[in-house]
Amino acid sequence: MYAFEIERPSTIADAVKALKDEDAQALGGGQTLIPTLKQRLAMPSALVSLTGIGEMQGVCLADDGAVCIGGATTHATVAREAAVHYPGLAGLASNIGDPAVRNRGTIGGSLANNDPSACYPAAALGSGAMIITDKREIAADDYFEGMFATALDDGEIVTEVRFPVPQKSHYEKFVQPASRFALVGVFVAKFADGVRVAVTGASEEGVFRWSEAEAALSANFSADALSALSVAADGMIADLHGSSEYRAHLVKVMTGRAVSAAT
Amino acid sequence: MASVTMTVNGKSVSGDVEGRTLMSDFLRNDLRMTGTHIGCDTSQCGACVIHVNGEAVKACTMFAVEADGADVATIEGQQNADGSLNVIQQAFQDHHGLQCGFCTPGMVMSAAALLKENPKPSEGEIREYLEGNICRCTGYHNIIKAIMAASGQDVPAVAAE
Numbered sequence: 213m214y215a216f217e218i219e220r221p222s223t224i225a226d227a228v229k230a231l232k233d234e235d236a237q238a239l240g241g242g243q244t245l246i247p248t249l250k251q252r253l254a255m256p257s258a259l260v261s262l263t264g265i266g267e268m269q270g271v272c273l274a275d276d277g278a279v280c281i282g283g284a285t286t287h288a289t290v291a292r293e294a295a296v297h298y299p300g301l302a303g304l305a306s307n308i309g310d311p312a313v314r315n316r317g318t319i320g321g322s323l324a325n326n327d328p329s330a331c332y333p334a335a336a337l338g339s340g341a342m343i344i345t346d347k348r349e350i351a352a353d354d355y356f357e358g359m360f361a362t363a364l365d366d367g368e369i370v371t372e373v374r375f376p377v378p379q380k381s382h383y384e385k386f387v388q389p390a391s392r393f394a395l396v397g398v399f400v401a402k403f404a405d406g407v408r409v410a411v412t413g414a415s416e417e418g419v420f421r422w423s424e425a426e427a428a429l430s431a432n433f434s435a436d437a438l439s440a441l442s443v444a445a446d447g448m449i450a451d452l453h454g455s456s457e458y459r460a461h462l463v464k465v466m467t468g469r470a471v472s473a474a475t
Numbered sequence: 476m477a478s479v480t481m482t483v484n485g486k487s488v489s490g491d492v493e494g495r496t497l498m499s500d501f502l503r504n505d506l507r508m509t510g511t512h513i514g515c516d517t518s519q520c521g522a523c524v525i526h527v528n529g530e531a532v533k534a535c536t537m538f539a540v541e542a543d544g545a546d547v548a549t550i551e552g553q554q555n556a557d558g559s560l561n562v563i564q565q566a567f568q569d570h571h572g573l574q575c576g577f578c579t580p581g582m583v584m585s586a587a588a589l590l591k592e593n594p595k596p597s598e599g600e601i602r603e604y605l606e607g608n609i610c611r612c613t614g615y616h617n618i619i620k621a622i623m624a625a626s627g628q629d630v631p632a633v634a635a636e
Binding site (some may be wrong): 213214215216217218220242246247249250259261263284286309310311313314315316390391392 | 477488493494496497516518519521524527531532533536539540541543546569585588589604606607608
C-alpha cells in the first residue's frame, strides 16, 4: 500500500480539526475504505480514525423513544444492543457482511460511503432517520444524493444516527452470494401515520423510496396490496449478477416478503 | 512511524509501524508470527481472522495503529498451557477439518469466537458464522463436524450431502 499518516483522535472536536486538511479522509471501521486504499481507488495522504472516539460509540434510547446510535458504533453492537428497542434495525445489522466485518464496520462509515448496495442506507431512509453530524442534523430524505454521494461536506463526520421506531418493520435482503452485499434489499417500516419503503442495491441512483408501494401499503399493510404494482427496469443496475429487469422484479418480491415478515 | 504497544497472546509487545502497516503485516513481518495467513488480502477469505479485544476481525483489514493498547489473540496462542492442541484444534484433527490447512488458522479463530458467543451452535448457525471464511479445498462438511464436536454435540447429526 502507498504511504500515508493515520491520526487517532479521542474527541469529535479533535477529529474535525484533523479533517480540516483537505487531503485528509475519515476512517470508520475501514471495511470498505481499506480495500479501496489497497487498490488505490482513493489515495488520501492522511487518515483520521474515528474508532477511538468514545462519544461516538454505543446505542441509547432518546426521551422521544428514538433509538440513537453513535456514528462509530459497529454493526455487531447495533445487532446486539438495538435488538430490544428496534428489532428491524438490529436484524438488518446482524446480516451485514460476515461476523468479522460486523465487528469492525460502523454505521457512520456505511452511511458516509453510501454504497448503492449497502444495507444501512435502506434502514436510514426507510425509518426516516435523522443523520447527525458535527455541525448539523440532516433528514435521511435530504441526505442520500445518489451512488456514493451524500449531503455531507468535505470533512463532515456522521456523529450519530437517530431512528424513530416504527410499529412494525423488516429488512429483506437478496444476498449477492460472493460479496454479501444486497443484490436487492428492501426495508419496510409501518408507522402510525403511514408506511415507508426504502430500496437498496437496485437503482443506479442508490437507495430510493418506492412511493407507489408506500401508498398501497399505507392503505392495506399486506403483501397482497402490492399485486397490481410493478417497478420499471429503467435506471436499475445491470451487471453480471443480474439484469435491470431482474432487479426490478426483485424489488417487488423483496418488498412483499418484508411486509409479510414485519414484526 | 508510530509506536504501538499491545498484548498478543498474553504477552506485551511493542513496535514502530507506519500508518499503512496492516495488522496482518505487523503480526507476520514484525512479530514473525506467521500463523495468521493472508489469503486474499481483500477481507473476503478469512484466513487472517484474529481476535481483538475478544472479537473476531480480519487482520488484513485493520491497521496496526488501530490495535494500539488492544488485547490480541492469534492462532499461536490457542493451544493448551501444556502445548497440546485445544479442544477446537483437536476436533479439527479428529474430524479431518482441514486438507491443505491454509484456511485453518482463520477457521479455528472464527470457531473460537462463535463458541464463546454461542456454546452450542446448530449446524446452520455454524455455517452462517463461517460465511466470511473460505476453504478452497471446499472441505466445509468436516469443518462443521469439527465445530459440532468441539462444542460437545453429536457429530453424525451433520448431514453429508
